[in-house]
Amino acid sequence: MGRRTLVNGRYELLQRPSEQGAMGEVWFGRDIRLDRQVVVKFIRFPAGDQAAENDYTRRFVRESRITAHLEHPGVPAVYDVGTHKGRPYLVMQRIRGVSLRTLLVEEGRLPIGWVAAVAAQVCAVLSAAHRASLIHRDLKPGNLMLEPEGTVKVLDFGLAVAPALSNSSLITVTGLMMGTPEYMAPERIESNVSGPASDIYALGCTIHELLTGRRPFAGATPFEVMNRQVRDEPPPLRQARPEVPVGLEALVLEMLRKRPEERLADADVVHQLLLAYVTDLAPIPGVVESPTTPNGVRLYARALSRMLAAGPRPVTVGAFTEGHVLTLRSEQADAFFADGDYRQAAAVYRLLADDVANRHGPLSERALTYRSRVATCHALLGLTDQMSEELAGLIDDHTKVFGPNDHRTVQLRRQFGLRRMGRAGPEGADEARPDIPTDLPRRQSAEATDLNEFVAVRRPFRLNRRS
Structure with a gap:
């Protein structure tokens, strides 16, 4: 196409394409009717391949429709479509950047x-x-x-x-x-x-x-x-x-x-x-x-x-302060959990655990809490191997921080044994479960470290929202 080529009597093209790809070429141009800068995109058909030409045309029409449907400040606007000398074209907003x-x-x-x-x-x-x-x-x-x-x-x-x-x-x-x-x-x-x-x-x-x-x-x-x-x-x-x-x-x-x-x-x-x-x-x-x-x-x-x-x-x-950021992320994860989207909840809880571990240490109580919630999500998803590995690590770290007889450590060990029992039967669970002291006082955990406690607290919200 030569200099000052007019497409359908309206779009004046520059001398050379600004970009060429496998399927087409893009020209900077000017809409002489509205006096504004535009981009005109043409298909370039492969020589002698009618089947590919048809596919190219369908894909080009599809792109026009998709981009036109998607109205968003982050997507170039579609102004016009048409055909010039047998070649479909698309006229779009010119992006300066x-x-x-x-x-x-x-x-x-x-x-x-x-x-x-x-x-x-x-x-x-x-x-x-x-x-x-x-x-x-x-x-x-x-x-x-x-x-x-x-x-x-x-x-x-x-x-x-x-x-x-x-x-x-x-x-x-x-x-x-x-x-x-x-x-x-x-x-x-x-x-x-x-x-x-x-x-x-x-x-x-x-x-x-x-x-x-x-x-x-x-x-x-x-x-x-x-x-x-x-x-x-x-x-x-x-x-x-x-x-x-x-x-x-x-x-x-x-x-x-x-x-x-x-x-x-x-x-x-x-x-x-x-x-x-x-x-x-x-x-x-x-x-x-x-x-x-x-x-x-x-x-x-x-x-x-x-x-x-x-x-x-x-x-x-x-x-926001660091605490506000973590609170927002935690609320987002809790919302996923309440909706029953345990995969997304686990992903965000894992990010929270890593972030808190980096800021306050991997053995900080809040980091351990988020790791417990990751294990909870994996348990609800039936990802037994991942859950077991996470629980084993949590038991070791809780033992280091709180001691072997702390109620949080014992609850995790009990959960580990119950999950193993559900997977391998009572005999396999007995072999894998650590000894639990018989004289341990029964105390509640305010941090919801116990997996059952966390599930019990969150599940009613999920059920109510789905009803």
């Missing part, structure tokens, strides 16, 4: 506070998308744009799965890998199954890369990368960057669990946990303006944040 892939090339790695701020904004987009039954399936630094105001746009919903839209979830493109192996969740590789947890996994890979400058799973070939995604554990964040907070490292590890049912998969919860690390947001020269620079977006956001902060649930934890 830099992709995080480009920023990584220039900076090597990003400030911790900015990584948390970017990821939290992505979670806000994922929350809206997942509520609309949309799974992005290709989150990565190259699909995230950072604007001068510090806001983030999530690009390219072309691979999104949208079960609520007819004929949208079964489209494939012959000969193309649907997604990027370096950010692809194990369940997608092994069984081509996508869900909210798949997006959270991709975001975990992205956070790891933004913090360290290196992808957690890399290889010489796509096959090697996918094999590592399925088999290898991610490298420790703090080994590559020691100043990363322990709690943030623990959060990323929860996002990168191999089994989706064990992964922290709720974008709202990940968003809330990330906010605690959104600190020290200094300007990024040439990319993000100084926070003191006035602009319409920041003025609007400032007014909105104050309005929401006046309500019962503040939207930011940046100014």
Whole structure:
């Protein structure tokens, strides 16, 4: 297409495409009717492959519909669709900013506070998308744009799965890998199954890369990368960057669990946990303006944040004390537990246990309480091996802190024996259960360390909410 090409008499294109990919090309342009800058995206068909051409067209139409359905400040707006010389096109909002892939090339790695701020904004987009039954399936630094105001746009919903839209979830493109192996969740590789947890996994890979400058799973070939995604554990964040907070490292590890049912998969919860690390947001020269620079977006956001902060649930934890942050997280975990979502509850309780252990020591009473709640969740999920391992560790640590005859230690030992009895029968349980003193006074634990006590307290709320 030459200079000053007009598409349907309305969209003036620049001389060269701003970006080219496997399926198409993106042009910067101008809407001469409304006199505004736009982006025009075209399909580029493979030569002589009618079947692939049809698949490309269907996928392109799907992307248009998906992006148009998803109205969110973090997603570019769709203005128009059409066909020009037999090629479908999509007209979208022009985003002025830099992709995080480009920023990584220039900076090597990003400030911790900015990584948390970017990821939290992505979670806000994922929350809206997942509520609309949309799974992005290709989150990565190259699909995230950072604007001068510090806001983030999530690009390219072309691979999104949208079960609520007819004929949208079964489209494939012959000969193309649907997604990027370096950010692809194990369940997608092994069984081509996508869900909210798949997006959270991709975001975990992205956070790891933004913090360290290196992808957690890399290889010489796509096959090697996918094999590592399925088999290898991610490298420790703090080994590559020691100043990363322990709690943030623990959060990323929860996002990168191999089994989706064990992964922290709720974008709202990940968003809330990330906010605690959104600190020290200094300007990024040439990319993000100084926070003191006035602009319409920041003025609007400032007014909105104050309005929401006046309500019962503040939207930011940046100014909260350590105790307030932990309380909010604990309430979130308790809410999951009350709703019967024990997997998500266990994930948040585990994060709380790690965070408290880092702040106050692994043998602090509160850390032990959260670990007990993790074991409770696993018991209710029927994860007997995990629960038994956790109880054994809790018994050892309670013995160190409170002594072998303390009622909390004895309760845990009793629970361990009862759980083993349920699994292996009375004989197996008798062999495994430690001796329990017969003269121990019967006392109640205010900390709900006993698993049965915690379940008894929480379960009525779950039953009432479901009735």
